[in-house]
Amino acid sequence: MKTVEDYDFAGKRALVRVDFNVPLNEQFEITDDTRIRAAVPTIQKILKDGGSAILMSHLGRPKNGPTDKYSLRHIVAHLSEAFGQEVKFAPDCIGDETLEMAQNLKPGEILLLENLRFYPEEEKGDVAFAKKLSKLGNVYVNDAFGTAHRAHASTAIIAQFFPHDKVTGYVMQSELENAKKVLDEVERPYTAIMGGSKISDKILIIERLLDKVDNLIIGGGMSHTFSKAQGGSIGNSLLEADKIDLALELIEKAKAKGVKLYLPVDNVIADKFSPDANTDLVNTGEIPDGWEGLDVGPKSIEIFTDVIKNSKTILWNGPLGVFEFEKFAVGSRAIAEAIVEGTKNGAFSLIGGGDSAAAVNQFGFGEAVSYVSTGGGALLEYMEGKTLPGVAALEA
Numbered sequence: 001m002k003t004v005e006d007y008d009f010a011g012k013r014a015l016v017r018v019d020f021n022v023p024l025n026e027q028f029e030i031t032d033d034t035r036i037r038a039a040v041p042t043i044q045k046i047l048k049d050g051g052s053a054i055l056m057s058h059l060g061r062p063k064n065g066p067t068d069k070y071s072l073r074h075i076v077a078h079l080s081e082a083f084g085q086e087v088k089f090a091p092d093c094i095g096d097e098t099l100e101m102a103q104n105l106k107p108g109e110i111l112l113l114e115n116l117r118f119y120p121e122e123e124k125g126d127v128a129f130a131k132k133l134s135k136l137g138n139v140y141v142n143d144a145f146g147t148a149h150r151a152h153a154s155t156a157i158i159a160q161f162f163p164h165d166k167v168t169g170y171v172m173q174s175e176l177e178n179a180k181k182v183l184d185e186v187e188r189p190y191t192a193i194m195g196g197s198k199i200s201d202k203i204l205i206i207e208r209l210l211d212k213v214d215n216l217i218i219g220g221g222m223s224h225t226f227s228k229a230q231g232g233s234i235g236n237s238l239l240e241a242d243k244i245d246l247a248l249e250l251i252e253k254a255k256a257k258g259v260k261l262y263l264p265v266d267n268v269i270a271d272k273f274s275p276d277a278n279t280d281l282v283n284t285g286e287i288p289d290g291w292e293g294l295d296v297g298p299k300s301i302e303i304f305t306d307v308i309k310n311s312k313t314i315l316w317n318g319p320l321g322v323f324e325f326e327k328f329a330v331g332s333r334a335i336a337e338a339i340v341e342g343t344k345n346g347a348f349s350l351i352g353g354g355d356s357a358a359a360v361n362q363f364g365f366g367e368a369v370s371y372v373s374t375g376g377g378a379l380l381e382y383m384e385g386k387t388l389p390g391v392a393a394l395e396a
Contacts, residue, residue: 001392002167004042004141009051015106015137016042016169017154017390018146019374020057020075022158025356028074034361035146035374036075036082042143042169043083052105055079055137056154057144058117066118074219076112087112093119094132101138122153129153134161138238145176146375148390149382150212161391168394171374176391178371179382182350187312188214193304193335195220196318196355199243199250202385205317206250212255213353215307217262219296219320219331223284226263232285235269236292249314262304268299268321275325295321296331305338314339316360317380324357330357340368352379 018039021033030036046053060070061095072089079087088105090098093113113136114120121129130153134140140162142148145340147155161164192213194202199222209216216225221238228234229247254261266283269291270277279296282288290379297303308314316339320331336359343349349369351360366372373379382388 004169004171006046006165007139007167009046009049009139011107012049012051012139012165013102013137014046014051014053014139014141015054015056015108015133015158016046016141017144017147017158018055018057018169019146020055020072020079021146022075023057024074027070030075030078032361033078033082033084034357034366036079038374039083039143039169040173042171045170046141047108047110049105051139052107052109054058054102054105054111054113055087056113056116056133058122058147060114060117064118066114069115070115070117072112072115075231077386079110079112082244087109090114094129098134098396116152116154117377119322125151125155125157127157130197131161134158134282139165140199141167142390142394143170143171144390145172145373145378147378148172148375148388149378149386151389156393158391159396166394172391172394174371174380175373175375175379178350178373179379181348182313182315183212183383184214184256186379187348191215191217191307191311191315192312193217193219193308193314193316193320194318195222195316195320197221197236197238199240199247202318202380203246205380207253208251208384209315210259213259213264213315215260215311216254217304217336218305219264219304220298222318223264223296224232224287224293227285230285233287233289234285234293235287235289237287238292247392260307261309264293264296265303267293268295268330269299270294270328273322277327279327295324295328298369301331301334305334308335308338309342309345311342312347312348314342314347315352316349317354317376319355319359323355323362328330329359332379333363335361336363336365340365343369352376
């Protein structure tokens with residue numbers, strides 16, 4: 001697999017698949033620009049070599065063609081600031097006007113295309129659509145690890161039109177290298193922290209991790225299904241009733257494999273799902289009706305942080321509570337602090353994209369851990385052992 005490091009972009013128009021699917025508030029301001037900042041080194045290398053960059057991305061999930069809410073024009077000013085130069089904007093991602101804009105780019109210039117997903121052909125992996133996109137550049141760079149698990153036109157299909165000129169960007173390269181560190185190059189003790197709302201989203205990764213880790217910490221909404229499975233009362237907490245048997249199976253598998261499984265022992269509960277809810281603290285399995293668990297309690301935090309601080313490899317995927325509400329961010333913040341301390345003590349720490357990455361950045365710890373992944377679903381699928389179409393296309 002060629003990387004941008006191995007390629008000379010002098011005089012080339014680099015068509016770069018980036019992942020600028022960034023969160024925007026109601027004023028269309030970017031609330032977390034991690035993915036944009038991550039892409040800067042790849043673009044800088046292209047420009048420094050004397051090439052130009054044509055950036056293509058999706059934003060959100062538009063359903064019926066062009067929708068202003070999902071227009072990438074909203075991020076042009078932010079991009080210009082991030083790259084330290086004017087970023088031109090094409091009002092479409094294909095068509096004669098866009099092709100002309102691309103062909104007229106001078107070395108050192110950047111053009112951002114309108115949202116790829118304004119065309120349903122993008123998500124369908126349409127070959128004709130991919131061919132139209134391919135006309136815009138003469139070298140293809142995939143730096144969008146966050147979408148590498150999708151066989152979309154711009155992430156997998158397009159590569160066939162660049163048989164000798166397809167390369168991986170720095171983001172994609174470092175994502176794969178760092179994922180390998182928690183899969184194949186592990187220092188022990190190895191601790192994985194799995195949070196988030198549903199076991200069903202994490203079954204395969206949990207099962208695979210049971211063959212690799214020494215400690216598995218489970219928190220977040222999915223922990224209530226484990227609690228229920230063990231006979232606990234969970235009130236109105238999140239429950240996947242059809243996964244109760246699976247939760248018991250995972251507990252038994254962990255025992256059989258000698259993995260220490262840590263579940264919450266206490267919960268911060270609320271009388272409604274709201275930042276201003278009334279709260280209480282109870283032992284796990286003792287949540288009364290009308291209340292729901294929205295965070296782990298102080299005893300759980302103490303047990304979890306002790307395990308994390310004494311680990312040499314740490315993987316975190318999924319928050320331990322509703323961190324978007326300050327009242328219920330205590331557990332996730334404590335986990336982040338423990339990971340930072342473990343990292344200072346020489347551990348390798350990987351934050352597994354999605355909400356975990358948002359939480360770590362929200363708490364201001366993004367620079368204090370070993371690596372923050374930009375790809376939630378893609379990282380999980382890679383760690384589950386699945387082939388990622390966007391990666392396979394670069395290797396073909």
